Amino acid sequence: MQYLMLLSSAPDAWDSPDAPQSEDWGVYTEALIEAGIMVSGAGLQGVETATTVRVRGGERLLTDGPFADTKEHLIGFYVIDVPDLDTALAWAAMVPNVRTGSVEVRPVMPDAEAARVDATAAAVAG
């Protein structure tokens, strides 16, 4: 079962003594890979670089900034493959920014998971 972990933090959280150090991210990602559960993941550029797109009545509307004006912003994500929610939650509790920010854990739709595998197989076969 795949789970998406959406990582969020408030900009001022980085000043906290509990804020993650840059090497923490490498250690954590390395742990996911070693456990054989890492599917994908990435950190994101700052929220000031975000552009939100909507199409309304055939017209494309662009907004400078994130889709929702919240205190915490999306800073990155991981997709992991583990047997159940408790395992996913245990990993989420170790994400480097979790002591100052938050991690939302969402199961990936099984169909989407299967489609991704199919696409990979097609790519390999092609």
Next chain:
Amino acid sequence: MTPLERAFREERAQVVATLARRLGDLQLAEDAVSDAFAAAAATWPAAGVPDRPGAWLTTTAWRKALDVLRRDRSAPGVAVEATMPPAPEPGLRDEDDLLQLVLTCCHPALAIDARVALTLRHVAGLSVPEIAAGFLVPEETMAKRLVRARTKIRQSRISFELPEPEVLGERLASVQAVLYLVFTEGHLASGDGPAVRIELCDEAIWLTRQVQRLLPDDCETTGLLALMLLQHSRAEARHDGAGRLVPFAEQDRSRWDARAIAEARELLATTGRGRVGQYQIQAAIAALHAAAPTTEEINWPRIADLYGLLDRVAASPVVTVNRAVAVGRADGPRAGIALLLPVLEESRLAAYAPLHAAYADLLERAGDDAGATAAWRRAAELSRNPAEQAALERRAARAPRARPPFRHAKGPHRRK
């Protein structure tokens, strides 16, 4: 109780648990068990009750579940048995299954309302209309809440396996919170609430007994069971003939359930080896109240100490209010008021009726009759329980000098 009713009470949860674990699907398990009970109702009266009703129900429910799974397999001719989970051994009572079912229903990833609903539906076996009536919400709302919760369990794959030992404590804390919430809801309704709400107390005690039986070494679960028994032992005495709420201090102690109190004491005597927690402390306080033959003989200094401990283990403004009452009895009303003042200044508890009732009682005993009357009124305005509201209004109306002479008239800390 007919054999079928007894089987429903004693076996149902275990059968649901056994199926849910093997199927990984709570709804499928629940439906199959309902079908099995329908089959029992149809055949037992004529054919007689099986030697082992639980085994009979498990086997029958399992067959019903397989029928559903076979019907649902889209491709005909697929070897169904090959992909089926292994059948439970007939007659095997794996009590870990029951514990797992409770832990899954009370998983902290679910909203507390959903945990309560799932536990009452699938472990206690209450119907959706019963649970809806118990929590004063429309039936449709409760049905939707259950569907949403089961969907989350299935889609996010909340496990039906026992958690790792290092998280068992966190998981049990959630179970205890759910069970105590069910109990409190029933307790609130006592007196003039509908029977289905009052019966929530019995359901909570029954559920807690099951968990305590499975985990006799978990001191907090034992403490919780003792606490419920002690609070429930006063159920009869909490109301007079007219259904009016009788304040704790004025209750007829001979109407307290002595057997429940004795059982709670025995349970408490087995705790204390493990980590002390909020339920054990609250039960110890309730036991001290129960042990006093009269209101005048309550060991307030000891109770005040226990509230001090509770304030450290599980600090909350509500605990501080109770502590202030105890300290007010032990060290005089001024000491109690001093503890209460910071809470009164906090807006969070401004609408909490017991806060104002406690303040009123302390003011009254400190000799501030005008302040006391105002605080009693405020408490009455805020109370949501009609019986309690009536009792508070009587206190507000009662002139201090007209109080019955036995009420703390000779209390050592009374200042006038």
